[in-house]
Amino acid sequence: MPTLRVSKSDGYAVKSPINPSLYTLLFDRSPILNSPTTSPLGALNLPSFGNFPGSHAAWKQAVRELNQRMAGNSSFIPINEKYLDKIDPEDRHWLPTDIHVNGDGTINILSYINNLHPGKYADAYKSIATMISRCIPALEQVLTDLKNLRDLRVPYDLETSVQEDIPHPTEYCYSYSRDPESDYEEAEEMWEDGLTKTTPLPDGFKRPKRTYLPRSLRNTSLQVVVKMEDMFANPTSERGYDADWHGDGTASEQIIATAVYFYDVDDDSDISLRFREGISAIDIRSRIRRERVMHMFVPSYAGLSESHHEQIVGDVKIRQGQVVCYPNVYQHCISGLYPKDPSKPCHIKSLTLHFVDPSIRIVSTSVVPPQQKEWWASEVLQTPLMRRLPSLMHEKIIESVDMPMSLDQASAIGLDLDKRSFKVDNNFYNGRFYMSLDNDLDSNHVDFF
Numbered sequence: 001m002p003t004l005r006v007s008k009s010d011g012y013a014v015k016s017p018i019n020p021s022l023y024t025l026l027f028d029r030s031p032i033l034n035s036p037t038t039s040p041l042g043a044l045n046l047p048s049f050g051n052f053p054g055s056h057a058a059w060k061q062a063v064r065e066l067n068q069r070m071a072g073n074s075s076f077i078p079i080n081e082k083y084l085d086k087i088d089p090e091d092r093h094w095l096p097t098d099i100h101v102n103g104d105g106t107i108n109i110l111s112y113i114n115n116l117h118p119g120k121y122a123d124a125y126k127s128i129a130t131m132i133s134r135c136i137p138a139l140e141q142v143l144t145d146l147k148n149l150r151d152l153r154v155p156y157d158l159e160t161s162v163q164e165d166i167p168h169p170t171e172y173c174y175s176y177s178r179d180p181e182s183d184y185e186e187a188e189e190m191w192e193d194g195l196t197k198t199t200p201l202p203d204g205f206k207r208p209k210r211t212y213l214p215r216s217l218r219n220t221s222l223q224v225v226v227k228m229e230d231m232f233a234n235p236t237s238e239r240g241y242d243a244d245w246h247g248d249g250t251a252s253e254q255i256i257a258t259a260v261y262f263y264d265v266d267d268d269s270d271i272s273l274r275f276r277e278g279i280s281a282i283d284i285r286s287r288i289r290r291e292r293v294m295h296m297f298v299p300s301y302a303g304l305s306e307s308h309h310e311q312i313v314g315d316v317k318i319r320q321g322q323v324v325c326y327p328n329v330y331q332h333c334i335s336g337l338y339p340k341d342p343s344k345p346c347h348i349k350s351l352t353l354h355f356v357d358p359s360i361r362i363v364s365t366s367v368v369p370p371q372q373k374e375w376w377a378s379e380v381l382q383t384p385l386m387r388r389l390p391s392l393m394h395e396k397i398i399e400s401v402d403m404p405m406s407l408d409q410a411s412a413i414g415l416d417l418d419k420r421s422f423k424v425d426n427n428f429y430n431g432r433f434y435m436s437l438d439n440d441l442d443s444n445h446v447d448f449f
Contacts, residue, residue: 056089093252
């Protein structure tokens with residue numbers, strides 16, 4: 001199975017049996033079919049690779065023509081052309097699989113899962129379809145909660161003002177000519193008046209009553225990106241493994257929610273899935289801008305003090321057989337992968353399902369044929385013409401073809417995609433809040449940038 005990330009030097013290894021970052025959509029080399037496939041195996045029996053647009057602009061035109069050709073087909077859902085306008089021409093994105101949720105909740109997989117051969121791993125397709133159907137109720141609840149945001153349990157107010165009982169600056173300056181003891185008392189009063197008021201602790205948490213029903217996804221077509229990942233920690237590891245904070249996909253994939261099924265976890269481990277969310281410095285600045293506040297008051301009130309643009313939301317302790325479903329508004333990471341038993345390694349294996357926004361149809365494996373050279377070679381070698389050629393000729397022909405791609409080519413592209421995604425995440429989350437004096441305001445005003 002292909003692997004993109006391995007870290008053996010620290011005693012840890014991360015393997016991806018199904019890695020969506022391999023064989024992604026590449027505008028400069030990925031082909032597009034003249035008509036979509038309707039089954040996973042249908043992608044293995046194609047008469048041709050279709051068309052090679054060769055550029056981002058040509059891809060947009062090809063998608064437009066495909067939508068026009070399939071306009072009379074009631075089972076075809078047009079690809080959203082506007083989402084392609086928002087993608088950088090040099091970007092590449094994961095290829096989701098098209099699925100249909102039946103009325104009874106079962107799943108039909110309509111196109112191949114990228115990097116999972118539908119012929120060799122037919123049983124895996126059945127298992128993944130079953131897992132998707134089990135996750136649909138949780139996905140329905142997540143989408144409903146995203147649309148119906150709850151009110152804050154603890155109300156807050158960032159409005160501040162200068163208190164009337166604090167002496168006027170002119171009066172304060174006049175105090176220098178008075179008795180020092182009275183100056184001290186007056187300064188102490190000013191200090192007491194400027195103290196941050198203590199807010200009473202909220203009542204204990206009570207789950208709010210739902211006033212709305214979950215959105216039903218039955219009899220609906222969805223798109224999902226499938227990923228399998230295995231993490232291992234050797235007994236020689238001196239510290240626990242904490243994965244990097246990351247989000248799910250980029251803006252190109254339109255991921256709206258994710259479900260993770262932990263199907264193999266060490267029983268004696270203390271592994272957790274942690275979540276954090278970003279905080280917009282611009283949003284906070286707009287809330288307190290032009291408020292007359294003391295310089296040292298804001299850090300303690302807002303809890304900033306040059307902190308990163310994020311706050312920890314919480315964590316979920318991972319157990320075998322557990323499914324965690326969450327909206328794609330958080331960064332997350334695996335934490336605490338540590339072998340407690342020095343005689344054996346520690347591991348965690350998971351199946352991840354990234355669901356695309358149902359309201360936005362993107363390019364998927366139903367219109368992009370398999371780009372794996374191994375898949376193509378196994379099918380081509382079975383043709384009558386290739387059977388008549390010597391095996392040495394087989395190797396020469398396979399090696400001379402630029403498309404489909406080899407695993408080495410796809411791995412290099414996949415590593416670049418992971419680096420870009422990591423950089424985008426950290427550009428936002430690793431920023432810091434800073435305070436400065438705004439020249440056009442009172443000297444006590446605090447600004448953020």
